[in-house]
Amino acid sequence: EPEVTQTPSHQVTQMGQEVILRCVPISNHLYFYWYRQILGQKVEFLVSFYNNEISEKSEIFDDQFSVERPDGSNFTLKIRSTKLEDSAMYFCASSVDPSAPGELFFGEGSRLTVL
Amino acid sequence: GENVEQHPSTLSVQEGDSAVIKCTYSDSASNYFPWYKQELGKGPQLIIDIRSNVGEKKDQRIAVTLNKTAKHFSLHITETQPEDSAVYFCAVNAGGTSYGKLTFGQGTILTVHP
Numbered sequence: 001e002p003e004v005t006q007t008p009s010h011q012v013t014q015m016g017q018e019v020i021l022r023c024v025p026i027s028n029h030l031y032f033y034w035y036r037q038i039l040g041q042k043v044e045f046l047v048s049f050y051n052n053e054i055s056e057k058s059e060i061f062d063d064q065f066s067v068e069r070p071d072g073s074n075f076t077l078k079i080r081s082t083k084l085e086d087s088a089m090y091f092c093a094s095s096v097d098p099s100a101p102g103e104l105f106f107g108e109g110s111r112l113t114v115l
Numbered sequence: 116g117e118n119v120e121q122h123p124s125t126l127s128v129q130e131g132d133s134a135v136i137k138c139t140y141s142d143s144a145s146n147y148f149p150w151y152k153q154e155l156g157k158g159p160q161l162i163i164d165i166r167s168n169v170g171e172k173k174d175q176r177i178a179v180t181l182n183k184t185a186k187h188f189s190l191h192i193t194e195t196q197p198e199d200s201a202v203y204f205c206a207v208n209a210g211g212t213s214y215g216k217l218t219f220g221q222g223t224i225l226t227v228h229p
Binding site for chain 1: 158215218220
């Protein structure tokens with residue numbers, strides 16, 4: 001069964017460092033997302049990406065965050081200068097058709113710990 | 116913005132019993148209501164969803180009911196099994212054709228005792 005894969009599974013970084021989280025969405029999917037889940041809290045939308053540009057972003061997704069699809073398979077989330085409060089599980093997701101309701105396929109997540 | 120409230124936060128049942136989890140939402144423009152199951156160390160996985168033009172949807176032991184007037188929807192699991200133990204999240208879309216931007220509830224930890 002096709003799946004969304006994320007790397008790394010866990011990253012520990014010092015405050016102020018740059019972090020890049022990587023995702024390989026399902027190959028025929030067109031719409032890509034990042035969500036995050038702070039420990040013990042709800043899953044929160046960060047950003048959606050379609051046709052090589054950001055479609056929507058939340059208030060959380062400030063200038064410290066950026067997304068990129070550098071090639072035909074990878075989708076990355078970059079945090080320029082990490083803060084303690086960026087510690088969370090980051091989930092990448094993808095879907096087939098952005099204009100119709102359907103399943104969002106989530107990866108298993110990348111746990112980011114900022115010290 | 117959208118506000119989604121989910122109850123209860125924890126639910127403990129005996130194997131074979133039914134479990135019901137409820138969510139309320141605030142934005143009347145929302146028209147897509149999925150439920151996700153999250154097992155330990157994994158990402159959320161869709162288990163059932165419903166659109167606003169339908170009042171109920173069933174898939175084997177799982178069903179979802181929607182009351183658009185009251186802005187609430189519920190997940191029903193019948194004949195629960197220990198493997199149903201997980202965290203369950205309801206979610207709501209932003210309305211219109213924005214199906215990927217979801218607002219999640221706080222989650223319900225379901226424990227099914229053998």
